[in-house]
Amino acid sequence: MAVVYRLRARLEVDEGKLERARRGLGRFLLATNVLDREGLPPQEVLRRYKDQARTVERGFRFLKDPLFFTESTFLKRPERVMALGMVMALALLVYALGEWALRRRLEGTGSSLPDQKGRPTAKPTLRWVFQLFMWVRLVELGGRWLVLNLAPHHETAVRLLGAGRYYLLE
Structure with missing residues (x-):
């Protein structure tokens, strides 16, 4: 004796639920301690938040690179994890400041x-x-x-970064 099941269904879209779900998409909270809405309008808060992705998040994407060997880093104590995080954040800050300064100087001198x-x-x-x-x-x-092997573009970078005494032996 065989058991046979037969299912008959009809699909309907609840437009009200769909619209409520759409309204909830793409929203997140941004908080600031600047209470003056004219001094820092919400659009500017959002723009500044999104600009962080160009420095902070981009700066840490190297952690996903298999050549970085992230999985070989073993830290057992929370204090050491926090210390490593602080060192990495500080290094990223120095990196971001160096990149910003170099780009500013390249633009200011019309160099490339x-x-x-x-x-x-x-x-x-x-x-x-x-x-x-x-x-x-x-x-x-x-x-x-x-x-050895110092080309003109190296000299440009060295001068703009303020490292001439190390590379140009002046």
Whole structure:
């Protein structure tokens, strides 16, 4: 003896529930301690919040890179986790300030650096600038210090970052 089931159904969309669900999408709370709505309108609060993604969140995306070996970091005590977080946040702050200063100086002087494709850009990432220096070497030869593989774009970056005394041996 076989048991057979038969199901008959009809699908209906509840437009009221659908509209309420749509109204709830894309909303989140932003809080600020600036109470003057004219001094800091809600649109400006939202813009500043979204601008953080360009620095803070972008700065920490390297943690997802398999070459960073995040899974090999073992910290058992909460104090050490917090300390590592503080060091990383401080390093990111220094990185963001360096990138901001370099871009500001590039714009101010009308200079540029080559991007990954060799085209000039006034908005390089600091990571790329560091990679530009991968083959620059400081060597001592016969009691004299030499900087090898230093191209004009390296000199531009060095001068704008204020590191001329380390690379240009002036």
